[in-house]
Amino acid sequence: MAALTDLTIAQLSAALAKKEASAVEVADAHLAKLDEHRALNAFITETPDKAREMAKASDARRAKGEAGLLEGVPLAIKDLFCTEGVQTTAASKILEGFVPQYESTVTANLWKSGAVMVGKTNLDEFAMGSSNMTSHFGGVENPWKRKGDNRKLVPGGSSGGSAAAVAAYMVPGSTGTDTGGSIRQPAAFCGIVGLKPTYGRCSRWGVVAFASSLDQPGPFARTVEDTALLLQAMSGHDPKDSTSAPLPVPDFAAAARNPDIRGMKVGIPKEYRVDGTSEEIVALWSKGMEMLKAAGADPVEVSLPHTKYALPAYYIVAPAECSSNLARYDGVRFGLRVPGKDLTELYENTRGAGFGKETRRRILIGTYVLSAGYYDAYYTKAQQIRALIARDFKQAFEKCDVLLTPTAPTAAFAAGEQMDDPVAMYLNDMFTIPASMAGLPGISVPAGLDKDGLPLGLQLIGRSFDEETLLRAAAAMEKAADFSARAAGY
Amino acid sequence: MSLDKETVARIARLARLKVPEEELAPLAGELSGIFAWIEQLNEVDTNNVEPMSSVSDVTLPMRADKVTDGGIAAKVLANAPDGAVYIDPSDRNAGGFFTVPKVVE
Incomplete structure (x- = not known):
C-alpha cells in the first residue's frame, strides 16, 4: 500500500473503512510530515495532542459503527476559523494569544463528520494579501520551486498555509476562506484544487471577519472529489449567520464523480484576455477549452463588460467593510493591549502596534471612503458597479452553464517580487475578484506546468448555488488535464 | 485624487490608528496611487443603477426575540x-x- 500521506481523502476513507489503518496511525503519519516540513512555515499552531485525541475518538466511533463522512481524515484549518480552546490569531499580532471560547460552525461541522485537526495554518494578516507575506508570523514557503532556481516562492494568499500544507502532503485537505481569491489563487500557485462556494453556502459564524459581504469559507484538496467531500461536510444552513442560505446540501461528491459534460455550454469571457497575463497562461486557457470540448462541451464566447472595474470597485468595498469589522480590535475585551494615558490613546496605541502595514493601509482606505463627503463618490459608486458586475454574470449565464478563465495572471512569484507597489500586488486577483463581487462559486483546478516547472490553474465559475455543475466541469477538466506533478522533495 | 499628509493623519485619527509621523508622507503617496487607480470607476455610467449591498437573494430571516444563552x-x-x-x-x-x-x- 502507498504511504498514508500519499492517499487522497477518498482513498484514506476506504483504507480506514477496511481497517488497513487506524485514525491514530493516519494522524501520526501526517503529524510526522508536519515535523518534516516545518521550515515551510505553513502552520501557526500545530495541535498534535488534540489530533491524537480526536483520532482516538474517531477510531472508537468507527468501532461502534458510527463513522461519519470524513471519519478519521486529518485536516488543517486556516487560522481564521475560531477553534475552541486553540489559539486563533488571523496571523495578526493584535490577536496573538487569543483563545476562542467557541467553535466556528464550519469547523464544528467538520468535526461532526469525524475529521481530525492537526493544526492552524498561516495566512495573510486578517486574510488581506495575495502572497502570505503580510502574516505577523512570517511568510509561508511554496513547496514548488522554479527549475534550476533555488529562490523561495510564495504560496499565494491569503490562505497560503492551507494550500502549501496540502501541496506538501502534510494533510490531504484543508479549509480556507476566499474574499477576493484567497482560496483559488493559492490553489493555482500550489498545484492543488481550491473551491470558493457560493456566498451563503458555508456559514461565516466564528470566522474572523474581513469583508462580510464577500467572505466565504471553502475547501482545498488534491482532487476534485476530495474537494467536494470537504464542501459537503462544511456546508449547510446556520441560523447563527443571517446570510447563510436556508438550502439543503446536495450530494457534491456524486457530482464530482460524474465528469460527463456532454452538451454543457462553457462560456469564455472575452474581457478576461488582458495585458499582463503570461502567454503560457493564455495558451493553457485555450488548451483547457479544447480539453472540455473534447469531453463533449460546447464553447460559447460571452461578454462580461464590467470585468476591468471589478478590481478597483473591490478595493473600495473590501477595505470599507474591513475598516468597520476591525473596529472591534480596541485592546479592551480581548487581544493585544498597549497602554495609553487615556482611552483614546489606548485604542490608538493598541491598533497602531497590533496591525501590520497592509492591514493599516486597508483600514485607512476604508475609513476614507466611508468618511463624510466621500461616501457616495466611493462606496455607493462601488456598490453600483457591483450591481453591474452581477448583472453581467446573470446575462452570461443565460448563454452558458459555467465560465472558464485563468485563475491568476502569473505562476507563483518569489518572495519580494511584486511587493513594492500595492496596486501591482492587487492585480493578482483580477480573475478571481469578479466572481467574488457577484457571490458566485468558483474553483481552481491544476491544469499544467509552465516552462519553469511551476503549476498553473484554470478557474471555472458557476451559477449561484450550482456547485454541482461546477464540480462536474471541474472533474472533467481534472480528468483531461491529468495533472500528476508533485513539488520536488515533497 | 491626491491625499496629503494632513489628510492621512486625519483619517488615522478617525480610525483610532497611531501612525508615526515619518510614515505619513510615504502612506500619503501609496494611498494617492491607489485612489488614482480607483478613479477609473468614473468612466462607468451608474445613473439609475441600484447599489448592491448584498449578493444574497434571500430576505434576511427574522428570529424570535428571546434569550438563547x-x-x-x-x-x-x-x-x-x-x-x-x-x-x-x-x-x-x-x-x-x-x-x-x-x-x-
Whole structure:
C-alpha cells in the first residue's frame, strides 16, 4: 500500500473503512510530515495532542459503527476559523494569544463528520494579501520551486498555509476562506484544487471577519472529489449567520464523480484576455477549452463588460467593510493591549502596534471612503458597479452553464517580487475578484506546468448555488488535464 | 485624487490608528496611487443603477426575540487583556468586568 500521506481523502476513507489503518496511525503519519516540513512555515499552531485525541475518538466511533463522512481524515484549518480552546490569531499580532471560547460552525461541522485537526495554518494578516507575506508570523514557503532556481516562492494568499500544507502532503485537505481569491489563487500557485462556494453556502459564524459581504469559507484538496467531500461536510444552513442560505446540501461528491459534460455550454469571457497575463497562461486557457470540448462541451464566447472595474470597485468595498469589522480590535475585551494615558490613546496605541502595514493601509482606505463627503463618490459608486458586475454574470449565464478563465495572471512569484507597489500586488486577483463581487462559486483546478516547472490553474465559475455543475466541469477538466506533478522533495 | 499628509493623519485619527509621523508622507503617496487607480470607476455610467449591498437573494430571516444563552460570564471575560475583575471570584459566571484607563477626571 502507498504511504498514508500519499492517499487522497477518498482513498484514506476506504483504507480506514477496511481497517488497513487506524485514525491514530493516519494522524501520526501526517503529524510526522508536519515535523518534516516545518521550515515551510505553513502552520501557526500545530495541535498534535488534540489530533491524537480526536483520532482516538474517531477510531472508537468507527468501532461502534458510527463513522461519519470524513471519519478519521486529518485536516488543517486556516487560522481564521475560531477553534475552541486553540489559539486563533488571523496571523495578526493584535490577536496573538487569543483563545476562542467557541467553535466556528464550519469547523464544528467538520468535526461532526469525524475529521481530525492537526493544526492552524498561516495566512495573510486578517486574510488581506495575495502572497502570505503580510502574516505577523512570517511568510509561508511554496513547496514548488522554479527549475534550476533555488529562490523561495510564495504560496499565494491569503490562505497560503492551507494550500502549501496540502501541496506538501502534510494533510490531504484543508479549509480556507476566499474574499477576493484567497482560496483559488493559492490553489493555482500550489498545484492543488481550491473551491470558493457560493456566498451563503458555508456559514461565516466564528470566522474572523474581513469583508462580510464577500467572505466565504471553502475547501482545498488534491482532487476534485476530495474537494467536494470537504464542501459537503462544511456546508449547510446556520441560523447563527443571517446570510447563510436556508438550502439543503446536495450530494457534491456524486457530482464530482460524474465528469460527463456532454452538451454543457462553457462560456469564455472575452474581457478576461488582458495585458499582463503570461502567454503560457493564455495558451493553457485555450488548451483547457479544447480539453472540455473534447469531453463533449460546447464553447460559447460571452461578454462580461464590467470585468476591468471589478478590481478597483473591490478595493473600495473590501477595505470599507474591513475598516468597520476591525473596529472591534480596541485592546479592551480581548487581544493585544498597549497602554495609553487615556482611552483614546489606548485604542490608538493598541491598533497602531497590533496591525501590520497592509492591514493599516486597508483600514485607512476604508475609513476614507466611508468618511463624510466621500461616501457616495466611493462606496455607493462601488456598490453600483457591483450591481453591474452581477448583472453581467446573470446575462452570461443565460448563454452558458459555467465560465472558464485563468485563475491568476502569473505562476507563483518569489518572495519580494511584486511587493513594492500595492496596486501591482492587487492585480493578482483580477480573475478571481469578479466572481467574488457577484457571490458566485468558483474553483481552481491544476491544469499544467509552465516552462519553469511551476503549476498553473484554470478557474471555472458557476451559477449561484450550482456547485454541482461546477464540480462536474471541474472533474472533467481534472480528468483531461491529468495533472500528476508533485513539488520536488515533497 | 491626491491625499496629503494632513489628510492621512486625519483619517488615522478617525480610525483610532497611531501612525508615526515619518510614515505619513510615504502612506500619503501609496494611498494617492491607489485612489488614482480607483478613479477609473468614473468612466462607468451608474445613473439609475441600484447599489448592491448584498449578493444574497434571500430576505434576511427574522428570529424570535428571546434569550438563547447566558450564564457564561467566565467565557466572555476569558480573553480580557489585563485580566478581568470578577464580582465573585469563587463563581466567575456570576459576572465581572473589563478594565480600561480612567475616562472621567
